[in-house]
Amino acid sequence: MNESAEIPTAAAIRLAEMGLENFAPYLMNRIMGRYNAALQTEMAALGLTTPQMRSLAVLSTIDGILIRELAVYAVVQQSTLSRALDALDRDGLIRRETDEIDSRATRVFLTDSGRETYERLWPHMSLAYEAMFKGIDEAQKRAFVGTLKTMLRNIRKHDF
Template structure:
């Protein structure tokens, strides 16, 4: 038997504790949302100075590592809805930070590339991203950080809908 999301209901998970029983401070999705909310808030002023929003910043960050992605893949990596990404790309292109290039193999597909100005903008933001990242892990051993990242990777593998 399955629920409406297609999750298999078994005797083992039929009686899952309610959120009130678990408590917000023990519920990982809540904790992850709080952490990312604080991370984004810590960067908001610096992003604003560069004319960036969170979707624009994520786009530049992903392209700084994986330049030339197809729009659909960029949306997945940047964790941005396609419609939001489309608006962000329009603004980033208008500001000269990214360039749309028709795919060589499929003329219907478009790849997104960072321009030199886009790379410079990301490079200006990077120290602030790195500081926020370091603050998150202050007082946490390297071994615990590696274990945490491995756990996050396993969770992502369990929940992802795309091969990337």
């Protein structure tokens, strides 16, 4: 049996003993909740929801991605993503095209308007990102991001 699949023993530390302030998943959720909340005003001004913002952000770096991959990168359930993409398409921020290799699959592309909207939001995203790292030197930041990458590799279900 592989170690990550082992069932914890009764001796494993319980959450109440560890405390929320020492439980990494809780801390990561709190951080992302604050990050998303910091962007709410700007997203609302642009008529965007969090799933739409995440989709535009991913598409700004990986344009033409398959919808199933976008769901993974944007960390959005497929049903929620579908509604978000419908709204982005309706607003002219994305376009969807059938994949050339697999006619059952769909690729998503940013339109010029979508890129402009993302570019208007990016400065706010960048400021919120920098606020998270206030008082953390560059070496600590690199080490932390490296640790997050390792953690993601440890738990991910996809090759990306």
